[in-house]
Amino acid sequence: MPLTLKDIEGEKLSPMMEQYVAEKNKRPDCILFYRLGDFFELFFDDAILVARELELTLTKRDCGLSERAPMCGVPHHAADLYISRLVNKGYKVAICDQVEDASQAKGLVKREIVRIVTPGTVTDSAALDETKYSYIASVYKAGHVFGLAACDVSSGHFETTALLSEAADRRLVDELSRLRPCELLINQLGSKDLTILSWLRENDIAVTILSDDYFIPADIDPDILEYSDRDYLWPNASAALVRYIADNQLQLPQNIRKIFPYRQQDYMLLDQSARRNLELTETIRDRSYKGSLLWVMDRTKTSMGSRLLRSWLEQPLLNQTDIEARLDAVADFLDQFIVRENCREMLAGLYDLERLSSRIGLGTVNARDLIALKNVLERIPSLRSELENLVADTLQDLVSDLDPHADLYTLLERSLVDDPPISLTEGKLIKQGFNEEVDAYRDISERGQDWLLEYEQREREATGIKNLRVRYNKVFGYFIEITKSNLHLVPDRYIRKQTLTNVERYISEELKEREDKLLGAKQKLNDLEYELFSEIREQVKMNLPSLQRTARALAGLDAYAGLADLADRESYVRPEITDDNCLTISQGRHPVLSRLTAQSTFVPNDLELDTLDRRCMVLTGPNMSGKSTYMRQNALIVLMAQMGSFVPAQSASIGLVDRIFTRVGAADDIGSGQSTFMVEMTEVATIMTQATTSSLLILDEIGRGTSTYDGLSIAWSVLEHIADKSYLGCRTLFATHYHELTDLAELKNGIFNAHIAVSEKEGEIVFLHQIRPGGTDDSYGIEVARLAGVPQSVVTRARELVMQLEADNQGKRLVMRKGAKQQEGQIDLFSTARSVYEADKLIAEIEKIDIDQMRPIDALSKLHDLIQIAKKMRNQG
Incomplete structure (x- = not known):
């Protein structure tokens, strides 16, 4: 068996091996890359592990004992590649480098750990996806609520919030699903949370469990983390994250500036199901980028702009003023074609200044990085000049943040050769005439x-x-x-x-x-x-804050110009944003499918939902006719509008939507032992308890995973409750093959019917993909089976059977009119669930009150809120 570190405890090693073991013991949780000349070597346990993981040759080296130490190594100039591969597998790597010139050393060359790379603290651009942020997240749980912080170390982008509302664990998982961190820090209590554990099982993420002491914010630099006694939980999560990053980078990168929390109520909420079903960033079928909404929308020219646009898409706005400001910026670029095209041409191929700022802050930039910085700064004056006539306030603010850094540009132009080597110690860096x-x-x-x-x-x-x-x-x-x-x-x-x-x-x-x-x-x-x-x-580092502002400005200009280009080329229109709960879309198109198919062949459709008679659409029609496409397209148009984009329609009036819920598709959750129907009912329960009157529901085939009577009854009850203003009364698109549900339009206020038109001629059906008023009684299931290639003998037999069934039932369908009314004294399960939910909400609100920290005016305000919750519970009871 090869020697391991455990085997050599207490043994007398050679001086070099003693140095290696001393450094390794400083970070036993890491794989130690130990610099020896032109190689990084690994010994003992690390060598055995890395040789297996990276398929390297395992050799041996004298270590001062009778048995030689296992060893493998990689060239120092290629080390980043091997480190990235290990980090992608979830390992942490400590880099132990020479910190003195070997030619000047007396005896053993001095070596120290100079950097630690973990899955969430990678700063090497070559190892990162340039189109999205690479987050490390921190979660702190106290009681039933959470603090959350996330940082992309490579760009300095930092987000933090507290999740204090009802169902805080679900909200946390929704936020983690948006951030998709590659590493998670969590306290002991949080690591035992069943909702978090379930999410972690579904996602391959490196997790580090830390003691609560690590989350204490008291000794964090107030210039970075400023908070008051009334701030709750987010300072704890942020403190742990700042401390962990500083510990692993051996300093806090200077590109991480002052931290401010965001409020969840400022953004539309999208849970995991909605993100997946709407295919925002990847398709459901094969998880590919092509075919996603982002694939259609991303017309940016820089990686900075691409990341910003993705963040807008994944976190749409809820503030009408903020949405209008983004739409104004897009409209300004749309109106000025020449300016937009010149701007996009200047942005094309621009170096990633946002991620470069991280390496500037850490002091790890090389000469080629600084030449790239010089090339960025060279374009700023002409870009500012080109954009000086833009009128949108948002764009003017961005242009004003474009700092040409004339002195810095002059320094870089005078000092560095145009094509410097990567190495900083072998000369050929400085221009002739500079010194x-x-x-x-x-x-x-x-x-x-x-x-x-x-x-x-x-x-x-x-x-x-x-x-x-x-x-x-x-x-x-x-x-x-x-x-x-x-x-x-x-x-x-x-x-x-x-x-x-x-x-x-x-x-x-x-x-x-x-x-x-x-x-x-x-x-x-x-x-x-x-x-x-x-x-x-060092002089470049002194300009870091203004360089970061310039990077953010470039990203913003790129994102807005890209959205304008999209609107121009795809004939999108500016949506009207309102504060009512109406939704009116004329000639709406699915943004992805209308791109994948010729626009002339895609059939646009209207949608009109209001707060009176048209809150809930019951949509019927055959499979393959386009029901799901129609529902998704309207959800996507709403989302696009609230992220600040023009939309694929002739006109659109969007009443602000606080949350989009989707219940579509069917899949077992094998990992948690849940059947397709159980998954469906769990999602329905979430919708029924968490949706509000401002939500938008996309429901497809509720109740199909069980028997006909059970499924129809559940679908009927769900639809009744959604349409009921005293219970929910929110905008809903409800697709179904239970044609009996069309009767509800006459029984319940707010429900109306629509169907997908089909043309039938000589036994053949043609899907017209047109939404028409009224219901339909025919699903054309057998015809769809025939079109799908089911053997003719099976199709023929199916036709015989359906004729027999219709004859046996005298052509009648199920009738729900007499049984639709709730019987006196009958328990209403949905209302009971809602009552329990509201009671839990009231208890949670009371538990959060800290009397000692409240002013009298705050106490009165909180009492008013509690009274309103209690009144709402009484009215619903």
Whole structure:
């Protein structure tokens, strides 16, 4: 068995191995990459693990014991690639580098852990998806409520909030589903929460459980985290996240600025089901980007703009003023075609300044990064000039944040060569003319090269060896190389240094003397260039806050210009945003399907929902006719409008929607042991308890996972309660094959019928994809089966059976009119569930009250809120 760290406890190791073990013991939770010359080496347990995970060759090295230590390694210049692969597998990696020049070291070279990379703290752009934020999240649970914080270390983007309302655990999971962190920090209590555990089982995320002490915010720099005694939970989650990032980066990146919480009530809520069913960022079928709403909408030119647009799509607004401000910005760009096109052309190919800012803050940028920064700054003056006539307030604010950093640009232009090497210690970084001392050393070095060429020619003539060469390597320095066929011509003044298969290598006193001068000058030149570069890097860091503002401005301009381009090319219109609960869409189109198909072949449709007689549409029609497409398209139009985009319609008036619920599709939840029907009913229960009068419900085939009578009864009851203003009364699209539900339009106020038109001729059906008023009694199921390729014998037999069934039932369908009225004394399960839910809500509100911290006016305000909740419970009871 190979040696492990446990095997060597208490043993006397070699000095280098003692150093390795000491550093490894500082972070036993990490894989240690230990720098040895041009390689990062791994020993003992880490070597065994990494060799297996990355398929590297496992070798051995002397460690001072009789048995050799397991070892594997990777070249230092390719280390980031291997580190990324390990981090993607969920491992943490500690990088132990040389912190002194090996040539200047006395004895063992000093090494220290200089950086720790975890799944959530990656800053290398090559290892990240440039189109989305890469979050590390922190959750702090106290009682039944939570604090949440999330940060993309690579950009400095930080979000935090408290989840204090009813069903806080569900809200937390909805937010985590939006953020999709690749690493999660959580306190002990939170790690035992069943809702969180269920979500973690479904998502492959690295989890670190920390003690509550780690979440105490008291000693966090107030310039970063400022809070009062009345702020609850979000400071705890934020404190842990800040502390963890600082611990792993060995400093807090300077691109993480002051933290402010966001309020959930400012944004439309979308749960996991809605995000999946609406295919916002990936399709349901194969989880591909193509075919998603984002695929259609993202016309950005930079990775910064792409990330911002994604965040808008995943978190639509609820504030009408904020939505109108975004729409104004899109309209401004839409009206100014030339300005928009010039802006997009200037933004095209622009370097990711947002993520570059992280490396600037950490001090890890190289010369190529700074050349990329220079190229960004070079475009700012002309971009500002191009955009000076924009009139939207939002765009004017963004343009004013575009700082050309003229002094910084001049410094970078004067100091750095246009195509510098990646290495910072081997010279060739600084331009000629920037520093006199650099120029002097470089002159010595260049003249030394001329001398070497002259010396080589002179020695050829003196010895008569025509193929004599003067060469250089890091081991021997400069040497004279002579083929073996010419060895009889070698003069006595040459000193043999090395024998190879075909050549001999020599030095001379004259060459050695010149080498000392040349290499001395070259080393001094390299050291000086690195010193100057470090000074330049520090000056860049001093501009970090304004560089971040510029990055945010570029991202915003890119996102708005992209939305305007989308509206222009796809003939989108500006939606009207209202504060009522109406929804009117004329000639609406599905944004994805109308893009995938020719617009001339896609059939647009209208929708009109109001607060009176048209709250709930019961939609009937055959499979494949377009019911699901129609319902989804209207939900997507609402979402697009509230994210600040123009929409695919002839006109649209959107009454603000606080939450979109979807119940579509069928799938077992095998992991939690739930059947298709149980999953469906769980989602229905969530909708019935969490929806409000301002929500939009998309319900497809409620009740189909059980027997006909049970399914129809459940669907009927659900629809009754949704339509009832005293219970919910929200805007709803309800697709069903239970044609009996169309009777509800005559029995319940607010419900109306619609159907998908079908043309039937000589036994053939054609889907017209048109929404028409009224219900329909035919689902054309057998015809759909035939179109799907079911064998003709099966289709024929099905027709015989349906004719027999109709004959047996004398052509009648189920009738619910007599049984629709609730019997006296009968328990109303939905109302009971709602009452329990409201009671839990009232109890939760009371539990959150801290009398000692409340002012009299706050106490009166809270008492008023509690009275309103109690009155609502009485009215519903």
